[in-house]
Amino acid sequence: MTAPRNTPPPPAADLGKASAAASQSFDLAGFTAYRLAVAAQSLSEELARQYRDRFGISIPDWRVLVHVSTGGDISVRDIEARVAMEKSKASRAASRLVARGLLQKHVNDTDRRLVRLSLTPEGKALMDALLPVAETYQREIDARLGPLKEAFEAALDAVVAAPEKVPR
Amino acid sequence: MTAPRNTPPPPAADLGKASAAASQSFDLAGFTAYRLAVAAQSLSEELARQYRDRFGISIPDWRVLVHVSTGGDISVRDIEARVAMEKSKASRAASRLVARGLLQKHVNDTDRRLVRLSLTPEGKALMDALLPVAETYQREIDARLGPLKEAFEAALDAVVAAPEKVPR
């Protein structure tokens, strides 16, 4: 991102072109979904790099770990619903973490289809190392946002809340 | 999606952040990088589903198409730099689009390492169909944001601009 070297600055508006239509009237930079995706990727990668380099943890791993560490007895489907992750992704992340000795799986006695995920002592120890990194990073982001933070949070809520289905 | 059934409502806001034992003091919902990622995925998927179902276009395809359609003669590395996409991803998306007859590749005569990507007539026609969908969707998002939009855009800029590297 952002290393245009031999690239001439975007002409941005020179395609006169035939069809009086779309071909030149759209600017990706003004497209909120795109800008949001780029921003999200940028932030996630900053943090993910640290997790990966220092702890060997991927983003799916991290999400599962955080959810389990804060949520008590959590099932895969809880993660799917609350962490915005495909269930197969959550399932595999959980299995990886179990294989690494960070997580345990138990059968839920009330509903034996469900799995209860919980941290092992090793998992707890890892989280104790991981969370300060996340908190430091969050403070960094807060600093970048400054007074915009409140509006930003509100906007994130607003944009996700889909009041009605977008016409198909 | 989002049908929490047997899941108790998230505690949401009760972090004493005693920092002593991280294992329960962190709330993913208060973590900006996460919220941003979820919002971005939500928005991208809403639009991507339409593109996929109606036009067989993936998000990487879409980004390449938009960039080519607005940017004139564009190389793969331009896309990498300006669309926040891995170059192999951009390269393969371009190849897919060429295979579908939507894009053309030419050698850049000035620098023969570069590829010039341009829309075929079929590609232009597709964009003429695609862009109104995107514009409608953008209006939908604007409606959701309302007066928050300005602050939201500013916040996206602020959060991405990493003034200095986060300590590694």
Added chain:
DNA sequence: TTATAATCGTTGCAAATGCATCGATGTCAA
């Protein structure tokens, strides 16, 4: 009860992805 449907977590599989590397081309300094 029994039959039918729904849900949970896992897994097979094809496609997509990230990374490293390659050949081709270009740049630059000696």
Added chain:
DNA sequence: TTGACATCGATGCATTTGCAACGATTATAA
């Protein structure tokens, strides 16, 4: 000019991903 190095786009490869199954379990209704 030559040689060392950089850049571009493509690709091999291992991993990850999304989706559609599946078996096991539970819920619902006849």
